[in-house]
Amino acid sequence: MITSVERRRRSSQDEKERLVAASLEPGTNVSEVARMAGLHVSQLFRWRKELCKHGEASIAPFVSVEIGPSVPPQEVAEALLTATAVRRRKNQGIIEIDLGSGRRIRV
Structure with a gap:
């Protein structure tokens, strides 16, 4: 009860x-x-x-960004041609972010 x-x-x-x-x-x-x-x-x-x-x-998460040294356009073009010859990709416009210590993000 x-x-x-x-x-x-x-x-x-x-x-x-x-x-x-x-x-x-x-x-x-x-x-x-x-x-x-x-x-x-x-x-x-x-x-x-x-x-x-x-x-x-x-709270918006902010992280520091470090911009590396600028590379002359000719060297960039050569590096892209070499990378393309080594690895063929179906999708173009991939961004790689090197986090250091062997870690990399590809978007």
Whole structure:
């Protein structure tokens, strides 16, 4: 027999952000933050996941770009002819990005 009706608590966005920020501080125990706020730890982890995901989407990822030395057009044309003779490709307009340490991206 149920003698009481439990109601769902509603937390404001500011309260959620405050608790998530407190749980993300270095050396903080997430369980203790949740317990002090009267929450189940899984609820706090859900808020962390939602707010961190939202924050990542709003920040544009920028990376530094280094432009190599300019190569005279004649050398570029010779390099292209040599590369074409060595490897035939069906698609043209491929861009190669050398990431260093043997890694390369081809688009």
